[in-house]
Amino acid sequence: MKTESNTEQITALYCRLSQEDMRAGESLSIENQRLMLKDYADKNGFRNCQYYIDDGYSGTDNTRPEYVHMLNDVENGLVGTVIVKDQSRLGRDHLETDRLMELVFPAYDVRFIAVTDGVDSANGINEMSGIKNLFNDMYARDCSNKIRAVLRAKGERGERLAAWIAYGYMRDPSNPKQIIPDPETAPVVKHIFEMYASGIGIKRICGSLEQEKVLSPGVYNYRKYGSLSRNLKLDKPYAWANNTIRKMLSNQIYCGDTVNFKTYSKSNKLKKRIKNSPENMRIFPNTHEAIIDRATFDLVQKHFEGRKRADKRGELDKYAGYLYCAECGSRLYRNRDKSHKGDSYRCGHYESRKSDCTSHYIRESVLDEIVLRAMKKVTKYAREHSDEFYKDAMRNGKAEAAKNLKESEALRIEYEAKIKQIDNAIQLLYMDRSNGKITDERYEVLATSFENEQSELKSKLSTLNSQLDEVKVREKCIRDFITKAKRYVTISKVTPELMRAFIERIEVHEKAVKRSRTCGNHIVIYFTFHPDKAFRLDGEMNELGMAKFT
Numbered sequence: 392m393k394t395e396s397n398t399e400q401i402t403a404l405y406c407r408l409s410q411e412d413m414r415a416g417e418s419l420s421i422e423n424q425r426l427m428l429k430d431y432a433d434k435n436g437f438r439n440c441q442y443y444i445d446d447g448y449s450g451t452d453n454t455r456p457e458y459v460h461m462l463n464d465v466e467n468g469l470v471g472t473v474i475v476k477d478q479s480r481l482g483r484d485h486l487e488t489d490r491l492m493e494l495v496f497p498a499y500d501v502r503f504i505a506v507t508d509g510v511d512s513a514n515g516i517n518e519m520s521g522i523k524n525l526f527n528d529m530y531a532r533d534c535s536n537k538i539r540a541v542l543r544a545k546g547e548r549g550e551r552l553a554a555w556i557a558y559g560y561m562r563d564p565s566n567p568k569q570i571i572p573d574p575e576t577a578p579v580v581k582h583i584f585e586m587y588a589s590g591i592g593i594k595r596i597c598g599s600l601e602q603e604k605v606l607s608p609g610v611y612n613y614r615k616y617g618s619l620s621r622n623l624k625l626d627k628p629y630a631w632a633n634n635t636i637r638k639m640l641s642n643q644i645y646c647g648d649t650v651n652f653k654t655y656s657k658s659n660k661l662k663k664r665i666k667n668s669p670e671n672m673r674i675f676p677n678t679h680e681a682i683i684d685r686a687t688f689d690l691v692q693k694h695f696e697g698r699k700r701a702d703k704r705g706e707l708d709k710y711a712g713y714l715y716c717a718e719c720g721s722r723l724y725r726n727r728d729k730s731h732k733g734d735s736y737r738c739g740h741y742e743s744r745k746s747d748c749t750s751h752y753i754r755e756s757v758l759d760e761i762v763l764r765a766m767k768k769v770t771k772y773a774r775e776h777s778d779e780f781y782k783d784a785m786r787n788g789k790a791e792a793a794k795n796l797k798e799s800e801a802l803r804i805e806y807e808a809k810i811k812q813i814d815n816a817i818q819l820l821y822m823d824r825s826n827g828k829i830t831d832e833r834y835e836v837l838a839t840s841f842e843n844e845q846s847e848l849k850s851k852l853s854t855l856n857s858q859l860d861e862v863k864v865r866e867k868c869i870r871d872f873i874t875k876a877k878r879y880v881t882i883s884k885v886t887p888e889l890m891r892a893f894i895e896r897i898e899v900h901e902k903a904v905k906r907s908r909t910c911g912n913h914i915v916i917y918f919t920f921h922p923d924k925a926f927r928l929d930g931e932m933n934e935l936g937m938a939k940f941t
Contacts, residue, residue, distance in 0.1 A: 404440055409447065714899060718900070
């Protein structure tokens with residue numbers, strides 16, 4: 392064995408420790424590796440030693456900082472020898488590790504030594520090295536599969552999987568697995584949702600928060616917890632990014648729900664997270680205290696479904712997410728009028744040529760007139776004749792509501808009985824394992840299967856219990872509508888706030904005579920007190936564009 396090395400070149404002592412390796416005990420600790428490699432280098436006469444240490448990095452990660460640093464030094468001809476405790480410290484990706492040992496190190500005349508594996512390239516190629524690299528790779532894959540299985544089981548049970556806590560929440564001091572609203576940041580989240588729901592665009596929201604000197608999430612977490620985030624700008628503590636607001640407004644966690652499996656990776660070697668399809672996600676409603684009420688959250692999502700772009704004043708389209716084509720079901724989108732004659736709306740499928748649907752052209756001023764007239768008419772009746780309004784609204788659909796209520800109750804009883812049966816089955820299974828009737832491996836397989844089935848049933852039961860029966864839902868909608876009608880006595884123009892309070896959906900029909908200035912569009916308005924029943928207005932347009940109602 393060669394006992395001297397070129398003193399002008401570095402003897403690289405590479406150490407690595409991952410979270411999985413920590414479970415192996417003290418033998419793989421960074422300090423133990425340092426002492427072992429230093430002792431080996433001293434006894435064998437290696438000089439100019441330099442440590443390259445990656446603490447907390449997986450062996451399948453080929454972007455480890457010190458690992459990359461060491462390879463750069465190798466390629467620059469600065470390293471003469473690389474010494475590791477064993478081959479797994481160099482990496483657990485057998486393709487990458489084989490490439491280094493068989494191609495890169497020989498190309499740059501670098502001697503490679505794995506102390507405990509008995510590998511020294513000065514003594515020639517060790518035929519077992521490739522097999523060891525393959526076993527190291529298989530070990531990493533096996534660990535990854537076990538961790539994925541555990542996370543899958545936790546996610547199916549409704550436990551929160553996200554490692555980070557969304558801005559606006561904090562860990563519950565009495566239960567670290569649970570989150571509660573942060574008294575400092577929860578009001579900021581609520582303020583952001585309220586601004587957007589009132590028609591203020593994302594850019595203006597960012598400007599407003601900066602004027603109010605509200606710390607950005609990254610700076611807030613750094614100052615409170617010392618955590619560093621990507622693109623942290625400590626010199627601009629009040630600068631909010633548009634993307635931060637956009638992600639916040641679409642995050643379902645703020646209405647009290649846990650959403651698991653939003654992203655996935657294709658394998659343990661590909662770290663890129665891919666957005667999951669909605670059908671593969673698991674949503675568990677009402678798992679923690681909500682910051683935003685569900686009505687406000689749903690309204691914000693409606694705006695996202697429509698045109699998101701704000702105008703030059705930073706205001707959003709008040710009809711975004713409310714207007715639909717009555718014929719093809721597409722949304723109607725706003726068309727800016729540069730001639731200052733007024734904006735208009737057209738069918739989305741007509742604009743994109745996705746179907747043979749017609750334009751369903753209607754001017755915003757005309758739509759404002761029709762919607763405003765409808766609001767005044769319905770709210771006046773609800774305000775001045777509350778009892779009659781309540782009876783009329785409750786009269787429709789009672790038989791259907793009673794049927795739905797009966798079916799829901801039967802499902803609830805069925806789910807509860809099945810959950811209890813599975814509990815008993817798991818207890819019996821545990822007793823069989825304790826008595827040695829089944830193996831631990833068999834127990835794990837069966838128990839996981841039972842728990843997955845039970846988790847799915849609990850999710851369905853939670854969803855069922857969170858939904859009030861049809862009669863109570865209708866009654867609550869009507870009571871809320873009457874209360875709002877009494878609050879908004881004077882209605883002078885259509886605003887996003889009024890749309891949120893009273894309107895569920897608006898359907899626009901094509902004119903009976905295309906391009907006619909006298910024939911108006913059929914407008915069907917669904918109000919929030921009874922979203923499954925429409926209030927129909929037949930508007931006839933004269934040449935001045937004023938609406939007449941029958």
